[in-house]
C-alpha cells in the first residue's frame with residue numbers, strides 16, 4: 001500500500017475517498033432515517049442533466065451538476081406539495097427528465113464524450129485536483145449546515161408534523177436537507193458516479209445503524225464505514241484492475257450482507273435448538 | 275376579550291367537497307378545561323388540526339392568541355391521536371422530549387433551561403427512568419406519555435390532546451387527569467376523548483361534535499344522559515332534552 005502512494009493519482013484517489021466519505025457519512029444518515037432513499041435516487045439521476053450540460057458548454061461537468069441537482073432537489077420537494085401529483089410520481093418524472101436532458105446535451109455536443117462512463121459509474125483513480133477542491137468546499141458547506149441545524153433536522157426527520165406545530169419551518173428545512181443531498185451527490189459523482197451514488201448514501205448509514213441508537217454516533221460511524229469501503233474498493237480495483245466505482249459499491253454491499261447474515265444467525269437460533 | 279386563546283368563527287372544512295366541519299364557532303379562554311366528545315369520524319381530530327393551522331378551513335376564521343395559527347401555534351402543546359414516526363428512529367426519550375423545545379430554541383443551542391423544562395416534563399409523566407431508551411423500545415402507553423411530555427416541554431399556553439389517554443393504564447389515567455387539573459391553572463386545555471366518564475368528572479365544559487359543534491360554555495349534560503343516548507346522533511344526545519330546537523339543524 002505504501003509504495004502505491006508514490007503515484008500522485010493514488011494520493012488524489014485517497015483524498016477523494018475521504019472527502020466522499022465525510023459527505024455521504026453525514027447526509028446518508030438522514031437519507032436512511034428519514035427514508036428518502038428514492039428521493040435521493042431521483043436527485044442523483046436527474047443530476048446527469050448537469051453533466052450533459054457541462055459537456056455541451058465545455059465546462060467542468062462536476063460544477064455544472066451543482067445547479068442541476070439543487071434544482072431537481074427543490075422540484076421534488078415542491079411538486080408534490082403544490083400539485084396533486086404524488087411524491088413518487090414526481091420523483092419518477094424528475095429522475096427521467098434529468099437523464100433525458102443529459103443525453104440530449106451530449107448528443108448535441110460535437111465529437112464524442114470522453115470519460116462519460118466515469119460520470120455514470122465513477123472513476124476514483126482519475127479525480128483531478130480541481131474537483132478535489134470542489135469536493136472539499138462542498139464538504140465544508142455540508143458540515144457547517146448540519147452543525148448549525150442539527151437540532152432542527154433531528155426534529156423534522158423524526159416527526160415532521162410535530163416539528164411544524166412547534167414552530168419550526170419544517171418544509172423549508174426539509175428543502176435545505178434535500179439540497180444537502182444534492183450537494184452530496186456532487187461530491188460522490190467522481191467516486192461512484194450518478195448511477196451508483198445511492199449505494200454510498202445508504203449502505204454505510206444502514207451498517208452504522210446496527211451499532212448505535214444515536215444519530216451523532218451514527219454519522220461518525222458511517223463516515224468511518226464509507227471511508228473503509230471506498231479505500232478497500234479503491235485498493236482492490238487497483239490491484240485487480242477492476243472498475244473502481246462498482247468495486248466500492250460491491251465491497252459495501254458484501255459487508256452489509258455479511259453483517260446482516262451474522263446478525264440473523266446470532267439472533268435466531270436454528271429451529272432444532274428451540 | 276384578551277384572554278381568548280383560540281377563536282374559531284364560522285369554520286367550514288371540506289374533504290373533497292364532503293363537509294367534515296359545518297359552521298363551527300368556538301372560543302377557548304385562558305383557564306378553560308374543555309372536553310370534546312363525538313362519534314368516530316365526527317371531526318374531532320380535524321377540529322384540533324384546524325386550531326393548529328394544519329388543516330385550512332374552506333370558510334371561516336381561525337385565530338390563535340389573536341394571530342395566525344401558523345405564527346402562534348408554537349404556544350400550543352399538541353398530543354396527536356397518532357404520531358407518524360418511524361419506530362426504529364435512532365433517538366432516545368430525552369431527545370424526543372427536547373424536540374418540544376425546538377420551536378422556542380430555533381436556530382440556537384438548547385440552553386440549560388430548555389433541558390430543565392424537558393426534564394420536568396418527563397418527571398411529570400413519570401418517565402424519567404426511561405430517558406435513555408430508544409423511542410421504539412417503549413410500550414405504546416409509555417410512548418404516549420413521552421409525547422405528552424414533549425407537548426408539555428414547550429411550556430404551552432394551551433394544550434390540545436387528541437385521545438391522549440388511549441392505551442394508558444388505569445393508574446396512569448387517574449394520575450394523568452389529576453395532572454391536567456394541576457396544569458389548568460397555567461394553561462387552557464382541550465381534550466378529545468371517548469372516555470365520557472373521565473371527561474365528565476374532570477373537565478369544566480363539554481362540547482359535542484358531529485360535523486356541527488354544540489357548545490354553550492358549560493357542562494349542562496349529565497353523564498347518565500350521555501351514556502344512555504350516545505348511540506344517537508350527537509345533536510340528540512346532548513341537546514335533545516334541553517334544546518329541542520336543535521333537531522331542526
Ligand SMILES: Nc1ncnc2c1ncn2[C@@H]1O[C@H](COP(=O)(O)OP(=O)(O)OP(=O)(O)O)[C@@H](O)[C@H]1O
Nearest residue numbers: 289290294312313314315316317318319320321355
Ligand atoms: N385527510 C383526509 N382526507 C379525506 N377525508 C378525511 C381526512 N381526514 C379525515 N377525513 C374525514 O373527515 C371526517 C372526520 O375525521 P376526524 O379524523 O376528524 O374524525 P374524529 O372525530 O377524530 O374520529 P375518531 O373518533 O375516529 O378519531 C371523517 O369522516 C374522515 O373520513
Ligand SMILES: [Mg+2]
Nearest residue numbers: 318319320355
Ligand atoms: Mg380522531
